Every structure is written in structure tokens, then in C-alpha cells.
Amino acid sequence: MRSLDPALLAALRIRESAILVAEAVVTVAKALTDPGDSRPWQEKIESCFVDDGERLERIISSVVEEFGGVEEVKTWLENFNGDSYRKFAEKLLGAARYRLLIQAFQEDAAVLALAVRRGVRALMPFAIAWGDALSLVSKNQIKPASRAQFLAFNAVDMVLGLDAFLGEKVLSSLPMARATGGGADLEEWKKEESDDLVAKFRKLVTESSMRRVERANSSLVRKIRGARDALTYSEDGVSQAANSLIELIDRIMREAFPPSVVLAWVDTNFPDEPETTHIQDGVRKPTKRAESLCFIYGGEPVLPREPTQFDDGTGPSPLHDVLARVLVSARNKLQKMKHFDSGSPEEREQIGAVLSALEGALMLGLAIGGVSADKTHLPELPAA
Numbered sequence: 001m002r003s004l005d006p007a008l009l010a011a012l013r014i015r016e017s018a019i020l021v022a023e024a025v026v027t028v029a030k031a032l033t034d035p036g037d038s039r040p041w042q043e044k045i046e047s048c049f050v051d052d053g054e055r056l057e058r059i060i061s062s063v064v065e066e067f068g069g070v071e072e073v074k075t076w077l078e079n080f081n082g083d084s085y086r087k088f089a090e091k092l093l094g095a096a097r098y099r100l101l102i103q104a105f106q107e108d109a110a111v112l113a114l115a116v117r118r119g120v121r122a123l124m125p126f127a128i129a130w131g132d133a134l135s136l137v138s139k140n141q142i143k144p145a146s147r148a149q150f151l152a153f154n155a156v157d158m159v160l161g162l163d164a165f166l167g168e169k170v171l172s173s174l175p176m177a178r179a180t181g182g183g184a185d186l187e188e189w190k191k192e193e194s195d196d197l198v199a200k201f202r203k204l205v206t207e208s209s210m211r212r213v214e215r216a217n218s219s220l221v222r223k224i225r226g227a228r229d230a231l232t233y234s235e236d237g238v239s240q241a242a243n244s245l246i247e248l249i250d251r252i253m254r255e256a257f258p259p260s261v262v263l264a265w266v267d268t269n270f271p272d273e274p275e276t277t278h279i280q281d282g283v284r285k286p287t288k289r290a291e292s293l294c295f296i297y298g299g300e301p302v303l304p305r306e307p308t309q310f311d312d313g314t315g316p317s318p319l320h321d322v323l324a325r326v327l328v329s330a331r332n333k334l335q336k337m338k339h340f341d342s343g344s345p346e347e348r349e350q351i352g353a354v355l356s357a358l359e360g361a362l363m364l365g366l367a368i369g370g371v372s373a374d375k376t377h378l379p380e381l382p383a384a
Helices: 006-011 016-032 041-049 053-067 070-080 083-093 095-122 124-134 144-151 155-173 191-216 218-233 237-256 259-269 288-296 318-337 345-369
Strands: 277-280 283-286
Touching (some): 006 083, 016 095, 095 124, 095 155, 124 155, 124 191, 124 318, 155 191, 191 218, 191 237, 191 345, 218 237, 218 345, 237 288, 237 318, 237 345, 259 283, 259 288, 283 288, 288 345, 318 345
């Protein structure tokens, strides 16, 4: 498109801003899917524009211009796919140049399709983490307005469905051999093999959860490892694992945000939220729910929300609320499991499910809250 005369572009109703946006998107997609570049994705994107600040500025203004007229873009795409537009473009450009344009369009589309497929597949660990976490929350614990949304939503099936759609409707019609994807990118994920996929990606959830726990508090990683080792090697493994995981939950939350910080945070952000404080020995203290909410929010101020069909805009957001409840529910279940002593397969299966849910909640919660070892705490309440 860039090689075409401006008069031809005007006749085709292709604006310079559209070319800039398309060029930027394809450039980023190529960088992200380059198999020979092992840098973090942020560095890959930065390198696409590092030497040309003026071009980046033009691209940003072009994005605003193009997406400010979404209906125009939609109309152009509909026309582009119509027979009359294609015949007009072929007559205007000539058969040879028109074929080159279509070939270039398909090759760029293949790069974008590959990047989108990798992005969709990268969501699978998060989908599994969410499904595992949600398994510990009862229907009555979820806000009434959010129940249908959360309980009917199967994130794993959604990712599998999107991936299948891309393979059948998009990738199959594009010259994927011209993109930089390997065989694994083009392999189909079959529904009948979903159990094997989930087992494979659940290991990634475990690894990601441990990395995030390590960033938040490196000394607590051994609690997860100790729990898994106890379940594998110890006759009293269920009880040992339960004790390790309870200590993990308590310490990772309290060492990130001490009780006085949690009280200040709750009083500022959720003064009317029930079940967040209690009186012990005449002293007002935060509950486990308050600690978990502060942890999931990363101790940050809670911004107002507009009411929606699934969220009345009051209290914690449905996502934060569910993840906080998972942490509390996991701890409550582990308290009971401390007294398991038979070591039966059923007991090991139960604590294994709680461990998977806890790992999923920690992976998502630490990602959302951004808690790290150098997290700056909110100011504590002054001493009475």
C-alpha cells in the first residue's frame, strides 16, 4: 500500500493514517512472533519504535484518528470484502499489481493471526487458574448480580473455542507458512484432548504461582514445595501440607500488609462492607476477609465503578471479591484438613484440589494486586 500513488490510495479510500496503523500492528506482531528473539515482550515492542520518535507520534495520532471513526473502518472492511470493490480495485491497479496487493495483505494477515493465536493460547493458564479458584467458592458467596456471569462462564471452554475458531476460519485460509510460526502454533487443540491440555497447563499455573510468591516473599516458596513434598512422600502428608499452606496464606498477606495497614485501608475504601473487622480482647482487628481483600487489591485505593448488569458498583468488584473469598475459603478448608490423619487417597485428592485452587488464586491475585517484595506499604494507623 505504501508504494501506491496517493491518487490511487484516495480512489481506493485508503488513508495514510490507516496504513500507518496497519504497518505498526504488523511490525509489532512480527517482533512478538520472532522465534529467534528471546527478549521479554516489552523490549520487543519498544525496539520497534526506539529509533523513530516522530514516527511513533504519527502512529499514535493515526490510531486516534482511525478508531475515532470505527464506523468508517467497518464500512471500508465490508466494502473491501465485496465483489464490486474488488473488481474496482483490480481494474484500477491492474491484475498484476492487484494480485501483489492481495498477496501482501494475506501475508500480513498471517502474521497477525499467528500473534492472535499465541495470545489466545497464552490465556489458558489464566483460564485454568480461574476455574480452579472458582471451585472453592459456593454459589451463595457470589454477589447475586454476578452469579449467572461467573457460574455459567467456563474460561477453559472459551479459550478452546476461540482457538478452534482461529484454526478453522482464519488460519486455514491464510499462507501461514510465510509467518514465523512453528509446527506447534499450527497444531489443532482437540476438544477430546482437553483433559491432557489442562493437566499440562496446570503445571504452568503452579510454576507461575511459585514465581509470583517468590517475588512477594522469597522465603515462602518453600511452603508450597513443602506441601507438595509432604503429599508425595510423607505418611502424614495431608496434615503437614495443610499446616504449610495455612502458614503460607497468613504470612504472605500479613507480611505484605500488617493488620494496622489493613484496618486503615478497609476504613478508607470499604467502611460499610460487612465481615471486615471484629473485636478481640477489646481490640478492633481486621478479619481474614479484610486481609485478603487488601492483598488482592495490592493495598491500592479502590476507584469508583459504574453499575453494570453484573455489578451494582458497590463494595469490592466481583473479580476481587471472588479471589478474596477463595483465599478465605481455602484457609477454612485447610484448618479442617489439619486434623486429617488417615492419609487416604480421598483426603489427598481433597487437599490437592485446595492446593490447585490456592495456586490459581495466588497467581491471579498477585498479578492483579502487583504485590512484590519491595511493595511500599500504606501508612499504618497512629498508635492510640
